[in-house]
Amino acid sequence: MTTTEVGLLRVAVVEDQPLFRAMLQHTLDGTPGLAVVAAAGSVAEAEAALPPGAADVVVLDIDLPDGNGIALGVGLRRRQPGLGILLLSAHDAMDLLLDVPRDVAVGWGYLSKTSGTSEELLVQAVRAAARGVTVLDPALLEGAAPRAGSTVSRLTDRQLGVLRLLAQGLSNAGIGLRLGITEKSVQNHVNAIYATLGIDADPARNPRVSAALRLLEETGDR
Numbered sequence: 001m002t003t004t005e006v007g008l009l010r011v012a013v014v015e016d017q018p019l020f021r022a023m024l025q026h027t028l029d030g031t032p033g034l035a036v037v038a039a040a041g042s043v044a045e046a047e048a049a050l051p052p053g054a055a056d057v058v059v060l061d062i063d064l065p066d067g068n069g070i071a072l073g074v075g076l077r078r079r080q081p082g083l084g085i086l087l088l089s090a091h092d093a094m095d096l097l098l099d100v101p102r103d104v105a106v107g108w109g110y111l112s113k114t115s116g117t118s119e120e121l122l123v124q125a126v127r128a129a130a131r132g133v134t135v136l137d138p139a140l141l142e143g144a145a146p147r148a149g150s151t152v153s154r155l156t157d158r159q160l161g162v163l164r165l166l167a168q169g170l171s172n173a174g175i176g177l178r179l180g181i182t183e184k185s186v187q188n189h190v191n192a193i194y195a196t197l198g199i200d201a202d203p204a205r206n207p208r209v210s211a212a213l214r215l216l217e218e219t220g221d222r
Contacts, residue, residue: 009130012038012055014046014072015088016065020113024059027119028126043067050076057084057129059122062096070096077104084129088113094140098217106209109135109169128169134212135169144219151197152218159196162189167212 011028013036015021021039029036037055040046043066050058058076062069073085084107087097094110109125111117117137125135141164146153155163165175172186179186194200199210 007033009034009057009127010037010055011035011126012040012046012050012058014040014042014058014064014069015061016041016063017061024122027122028059031123034123034126041065043069043072046072047075052080055083057086057126059086059088059126062087062089062093063091070099073108074101074104083107084126084132085109086111086125086129086135090114092140094137095216097134097136098213105213106134106206107132109133110137111135112137112140124169132206132209133169134167134209136167136212136216138164138168141167141215141219144215146219150218152215154196155193159189159193162186163193163211163215166190166193166208167215 011034013021013024013028015024018041021041025036025039028034038049040049041064043064046058058073060069060073064072069087073087077083077085081104086109088111089096090113092112092114094112097105097108097110100108107129109129111122111125121138128135146155146160152160152163161179162175165178170178172183172190176183176186193211194207197211197214199207199214
């Protein structure tokens with residue numbers, strides 16, 4: 001990602017509920033290093049307010065009055081390949097991320113409005129999207145069990161725990177702190193996860209995003 005001012009992350013908010021939109025603006029604009037540069041309540045308003053290069057990250061409601069937020073996000077990414085996108089929804093519809101075309105899937109995240117998302121997690125997810133990291137709602141991940149026979153079901157309990165934290169956008173250092181293990185141990189677990197899931201560990205292919213999406217794909221009822 002690039003910004004017009006070093007260290008300043010430009011954020012756009014697309015949310016049709018005025019009160020929730022104002023709350024998002026207040027939280028993000030009041031966070032050091034972030035600046036809300038545009039706010040819209042519909043697909044049409046967003047397309048008018050967000051020419052390529054206007055923002056670094058878009059916080060985007062899935063359900064908009066004149067269209068689908070995911071389709072809007074795909075269109076914005078087609079015009080600005082480096083744009084980070086964080087989806088919000090009042091429904092537990094995280095698996096909709098699997099409908100995002102894979103060639104533009106890097107840098108998308110999902111948080112539920114109803115899962116107890118904190119301001120800290122919101123800001124973390126915005127910053128992660130700017131880095132091209134996929135962040136999935138931790139409360140929804142905790143309740144998701146691997147489907148029988150899936151590749152994810154072959155992971156050990158520790159590996160599954162590491163994968164869930166990876167899918168929340170945590171770095172290896174962050175995962176190590178959360179689990180009380182060394183960063184080297186985390187990397188060993190991550191390498192084992194990639195091997196079990198058959199994911200190429202080439203950084204150019206963003207294996208962390210692939211692993212997060214695999215976790216999403218092979219848990220729940222989908």
